[in-house]
Amino acid sequence: MRRIITIAFLCFFQLCVAQNFYEIKWKGESGIKYTALVEFFEKENIKVRVKYTVKDGTYKVAKYKCVGKYLYNEDGTKYFVFDGEDAEMVYSSKESTVGYSADNFVFKNMNANNEFEKLYTYDDQDLKDGKLDNIKDATFKKLDPAKDFTKAYIHSFFWTNEPEYTTYTSLISSTASTSTTTNTSSSSSSSSSSSTVEHYRLKFRNKCNKPVKVLIRYLNFEDEWKSKGWWEIAPNKTVYVEDSKNRIFYFYAKTTDGKLVWSDKDNKRDFKGKKYGFRKLEKSNSDYGSWISDITCTNQTSTQSATTSTSTGTTTGNQFNKNVKLHLLMVADTNDPQIGSSVEQDLNDVTNLFRKAAREIGIKYGINKLYGNTFDKSSIMSKINSLGIKPNDVVIFYYSGHGYNDTSGSNRFPNMSLDGSDLGLESIHRYIKSKGARLSITVGDLCNSIPRTRDGIKSDEEIPFKSGFLFDEDKLKRLFIYSKGSLISTSSGKGEWSFCMTNSNGSMGNGHFTNAFINSFAKEASKVNDNNGSWRTMFSRAYNEAKSRTQYQRNQNGRYGQSGFNSNTITYN
Structure with a gap:
């Protein structure tokens, strides 16, 4: 509930x-x-x-x-x-x-x-x-930083030695969304979608201890060779540059102090009236998707040209796009006369969040929505069995709706109130884990107490703006690629209700926890902070935010506010 x-x-x-x-x-x-x-x-x-x-x-x-x-x-x-x-x-x-x-x-x-x-x-x-x-x-x-930011614009507010200048200018060329082809099938009660990237998405990772500037030549989607630059890449940062259906790119790079240069004197091309020698980059296999090329300094004190080498992360792109798939199962009680519009917003917002994350790092994904006429145990089990989960996949099960728990029992996690037979949140988590995915996450935004009639409670504890999705690729990769294990989360402690919002005009908003989770995910994976991409930190922040917003609401157990928790075995490579 x-x-x-x-x-x-x-x-x-x-x-x-x-x-x-x-x-x-x-x-x-x-x-x-x-x-x-x-x-x-x-x-x-x-x-x-x-x-x-x-x-x-x-x-x-x-x-x-x-x-x-x-x-x-x-x-x-x-x-x-x-x-x-x-x-x-x-x-x-x-x-x-x-x-x-x-x-x-x-x-x-x-x-x-x-x-x-x-x-x-x-x-x-x-x-x-x-x-x-x-x-x-x-x-x-x-x-939109990708379109509206320029170095001159950022410099009009910040000194170049301020960390914000480096952070904000790095957003100029690295926030474009991935182009994808999506196949979607849907009905009034359930839908699923999947995506594969059908082009090469080149990114450069600077493994030097100095910032570098990169210029590229690539074949665009109109089959024209174009030169494009410059991208400035800070040490240990990765920047997306361009997409192409041709797996051959060319690049010229130099450190910002001009002491190290990556070039080829036999392949001169013009860019804005000046000739540059471009090195050839060729992906070693034909797998589409994200492709990271490492710029490494073999002699970081050298003042000579062409004394460094570039290594291409071909296995990275192959791993992202061939061996990893994100399966999202979103279950929402949209037919409920009281909270239906709230959980429908949860369904749309959570789906959008994980779709954007998957596209940013170029992995395949499947969106599976169970709501309306398929909001039942048999549909859930059937959908899980049909996914074809593989050992390197990621499975996220997200439930938004009513829930309950017999407070005299020993189970800390609630049951989902489905049409027909109910199902325990912990039971579905165990079943998903048995499918052998590398990472299994089960999330429930539901009450964890005895049922009770709901009534409206007024509060002014909501922020007016949602956090943005300026995702940092390295943080997303840590969350989805370099992690393994399982996590099960519930939005409220035993004997507590979970609350949802209504807008001041009477329309419904997200569940408090779901809203906090989306904001916390955006913060944890953002380019503009020092977070490192941790599921534990992300959930902890979401629990604290949801509890703060509901701190004056008294629960069945006499405590105030909803106190979410999880059981977590996730580790990182």
Whole structure:
């Protein structure tokens, strides 16, 4: 069983899609134009950089952090605010003693679609006695780093020696989605899809201790040879460059200090008016998919050209695309009159999450949805038996719906309330493990207590924006390729209910745990943090977030909030 908790789940235009960089522009009272670059992952830590030019021509950059929170006016009108604090100057083109007052951003005027229509900015001097005075209109834009970021744009906010500069510029060329061909069959009650990559996706991994710049020649999908560059790759980082149906690529590379060069003097080609010697790269087999070429420095102190070698990770692409498949089984009680729309959102969002992850690392995947008329034990067992699970596969079973547990029993994990005969979460986990996959993960977003009638509970503990999917390939590979074992997770402790959201307009949102899990996955596999790709850390963060949001809800056992847990045997190569 999942209980309903009424939440103000706020979206500004379409901010609930998978994005986490935003640009805000506004004009100050003196006519100064401000531009803010916002990195948003969670409401407690919103990073802001602001650039502007004052009247005497001085160019300035300030930085600060915001905390997202609700604010109420005297008439009861509710806003969502990015509350800025602790601003400091980062750069000024002329000597100046003038500091910076952190800006705040307020979202208001929610429409019938549960979306904010207006954005304003103000500073703390405009907030008097709890009222917003002298607020200024602002414009808002979602940013796609692959398209909207340039080195010059990032440099206008950051020094080149700041870690954010390296991180953000690495997103310019490495966030394009994989092109795939997908075969999908579906009905009103169940669906499945599978994907194989039908081209070569070249990536370079820098195994030197210096950053390198790479230029390539490749055959595009119009059968034209093109030169393209430059990609700057930090040490120990991997960057996607291009796709082609031809397994032959050419490249020219050099360290950013120019002391090491990878080239071929006999294969000169023009790029922007200059000749470069391109080395040949050829995949040793015909298997489509991700192909990583290692750039290694054999003599890292040399000042001569062509003294280093490049090794091609042909077995990596073969392993990803031939020997690994991700099977997702998503089971959702979409027909339930109370929580059906909530679990339907879970079904769509979880499916989208794992599809994107699989495509990013170029592995085959199968999406299997059981809902509506196939929300029963026999359909689940039949689907598992039909998957053809192989020893190097990954199987993820995700359940969203009602659940229960006899609190007098010894089983810590709940039962799934299916149409017809019910099924224990632990029982299905054992059955999936018996199929011999390398990695088996079972997740349940369901109650773990005796059933009870659900009633609406009001709360204001929801963030307005979901985390984005700026996936780091190395972290995804650690999660799906370099891991083995099993994990079973439930969203609430024994004797506890699991709660789901409703939007302020009455429509249903995700289950609290599912929403927290998606956000936690995005953080764990993101390019813009120091996480290393750990299932244990990911689930722990999701449990903490779900418990924090439900901390005032009393359970059957007298405790407050839902306290998820798991049993985990996953290890990493």
